[in-house]
Amino acid sequence: MKAPQILKQKIMFRVLYSLIPVALTAVYFFGWRILALVAVSFFFCFVTEWATTSRRNAKVSSACFVTAALFGLSLPPTTPFWIAAVGAVVGILFGKEVFGGFGRNVFNPAIVGRAFVYVCFPVELTSRFVPVFSGFPGGFARWSFTSLKEAPPVLAEASLKVVDAVTAATPMWSRRDYGFVTDVANLFWGNIGGVFEFEGYRRVLAAGSAGEVSAAAIVLAGAYLLATKTANYRLTFGTLLGALGLNAFLRYGLGLTAVPPLLFTLFSGALLYGAVFMVTDPVSAPKLPSSQWIYGIFIGMMIVVFRYKSVFAGGVAFAILLGNMLAPSLDLWIKRFQQRRPKAEAVP
Numbered sequence: 223m224k225a226p227q228i229l230k231q232k233i234m235f236r237v238l239y240s241l242i243p244v245a246l247t248a249v250y251f252f253g254w255r256i257l258a259l260v261a262v263s264f265f266f267c268f269v270t271e272w273a274t275t276s277r278r279n280a281k282v283s284s285a286c287f288v289t290a291a292l293f294g295l296s297l298p299p300t301t302p303f304w305i306a307a308v309g310a311v312v313g314i315l316f317g318k319e320v321f322g323g324f325g326r327n328v329f330n331p332a333i334v335g336r337a338f339v340y341v342c343f344p345v346e347l348t349s350r351f352v353p354v355f356s357g358f359p360g361g362f363a364r365w366s367f368t369s370l371k372e373a374p375p376v377l378a379e380a381s382l383k384v385v386d387a388v389t390a391a392t393p394m395w396s397r398r399d400y401g402f403v404t405d406v407a408n409l410f411w412g413n414i415g416g417v418f419e420f421e422g423y424r425r426v427l428a429a430g431s432a433g434e435v436s437a438a439a440i441v442l443a444g445a446y447l448l449a450t451k452t453a454n455y456r457l458t459f460g461t462l463l464g465a466l467g468l469n470a471f472l473r474y475g476l477g478l479t480a481v482p483p484l485l486f487t488l489f490s491g492a493l494l495y496g497a498v499f500m501v502t503d504p505v506s507a508p509k510l511p512s513s514q515w516i517y518g519i520f521i522g523m524m525i526v527v528f529r530y531k532s533v534f535a536g537g538v539a540f541a542i543l544l545g546n547m548l549a550p551s552l553d554l555w556i557k558r559f560q561q562r563r564p565k566a567e568a569v570p
Contacts, residue, residue, distance in 0.1 A: 227281040229324070234284035236452045237499070240443040241291050247439040248432040251354035251412055252299035255366035256432045260294035262303045266310035267293070274319040283324035285505075289313060292332040292499055295433030296492070297339075298350035300368050305343055309335035329546045330503045337539040351392050351428035353415030354435065392430045393490045394535040397482060400425065409489035412436030430536075434495040437488070444498040453502040456511060460518020461497040461525075462488070468523045472530065481530055492538040493525055500538070506546045513552035521545040 248256045267290035271282050293313055297306060313335025318327040340347050352367040353374075354360075364370070370384050393404035393414060400420040404427065408414055414429040429435045447453035466484055473481040487493065501507065501521055508517050521541045528537020 229281035229283045231284040233452055233504075234288050236450055237288045237447065238291060240446045240452070241295065241433075241499075243439045243442050244295060244433050244436070245291075247412055247436040248295060248299070250360040250362055251429065251435050252352070252432055253355065253361035253364040253366040253369070255369075256295075256299055256361075259297060259299075259301060259303065259306050259432070260291060262306045263294035263310045264290040266290075266307045267314050270311045270314040271319065274315065275323060278323075280323060285324050286314065289318075289331045289335075292433075293335045296332065296336045296431050296495070298347060298352075298430070299432045300350040300352060300366060302346060305339050305346055308342075309339040311335075312338045325505055327505055328550070329543060330500055330506045333500055333539050333542050333546075337543060340539065351430060353426060354412060354429050356413060356415065391425060392428055392535065393486075394430075394482075394529070396425075396427055397486070397490075398480075398535060402427070403482075403486065404490070406485045406489060409486070410437045412438065430491060431495075434492045437494050440494045440498055444494075447498065447502070453498065454504070454507070454514060456514040457502045457507055457518045458497050460515045461501050461522040462493075462518075464519035464522025465493055465497075465525050466522070467519075468526045472526070478530075481526070487526070487529075491529070491536040493522075496525070496538040496542060497522070500542050501545070506549060508549040508552045510553050510556050513549070513556050516552055517545055517549055520548060 245257070245260070264287065267286050268282065271286045275282055290310060293309060294306060297309075313331040313333075316338075317329050317331030317334030318324065321327045355364060355367070368384065391400065393409060396402040396404065396418070400418070402418045402420065402425075404414060412429065412435040414427060414435065416427045417424050418427060419425070434440070444453070444458060448455050448458065465487060469481055469484055469487045472478045473483065481487075482490070497518075501518060508514055521544070524541035524544055525536075525538055528534050528541055534540065
């Protein structure tokens with residue numbers, strides 16, 4: 223096997239730069255284990271792409287590192303390292319390389335890996351959520367929540383242990399299953415944790431995946447990506463428009479109170495993370511402006527549908543995969559429509 227050669231792509235490095243505040247907030251809220259999880263993802267993404275590209279005398283694309291970072295940060299903070307390794311390999315191998323490598327993939331590789339481990343290892347992926355650390359220095363002085371020998375005061379006062387927090391419910395699960403609504407300000411900044419009661423039992427509120435914990439950090443990253451034209455605004459805002467539009471119609475138009483309020487929908491789960499980092503993947507997204515709006519709106523609406531009616535509390539990964547499958551057809555349909563319209567106008 224030849225020594226690896228890296229295809230340097232400035233746009234991919236800008237995405238990595240934008241992830242710095244997201245990664246730092248993840249470490250602050252969850253501890254240094256998050257970076258170890260991302261490092262495992264980096265290693266296996268790189269080795270997998272190197273092994274496949276070397277066989278066709280191609281270079282390892284910088285997009286490989288973006289996939290690794292996005293996938294690693296999309297995992298719950300206490301995910302076993304071996305699951306991160308499996309997801310990284312599957313994402314690169316079956317999400318990109320089987321299609322011929324960078325620029326030819328139909329699906330977003332990070333989403334392929336995330337959806338695969340979610341479906342194959344549901345227990346590990348849905349029972350690894352923990353509350354965040356709070357106060358200075360937060361997670362900067364700790365490895366992870368599960369490494370604590372004693373429960374934090376908020377849990378100790380409720381006679382709960384660290385092990386009780388490892389099976390905690392995220393804001394979306396808490397609202398859907400227990401009727402507990404997390405404060406919107408805490409969702410925005412990422413300060414998600416605490417204890418609430420349901421039917422006489424004390425339950426622990428936990429944050430979701432590492433990268434989605436702080437909406438503020440994602441908004442900052444999104445502003446940078448849009449300002450540098452790294453991300454396409456039609457894809458990001460189309461997704462948010464589709465999600466919030468359908469959410470508003472269902473809740474305020476049809477009166478379906480099972481659908482959460484707008485700000486809760488916006489700041490909870492992986493909606494923002496997906497809209498800023500995943501939907502904007504330039505390879506798997508459509509290329510025409512009209513197609514991009516439709517694509518984003520479709521994904522946003524599907525996220526709300528999944529959250530409201532499916533067994534998944536989030537459904538962002540599956541909504542994006544459906545959008546990926548639709549993207550080539552959207553461009554084709556829009557082109558045909560644009561070609562037919564001038565002919566129709568020319569008919570006397």
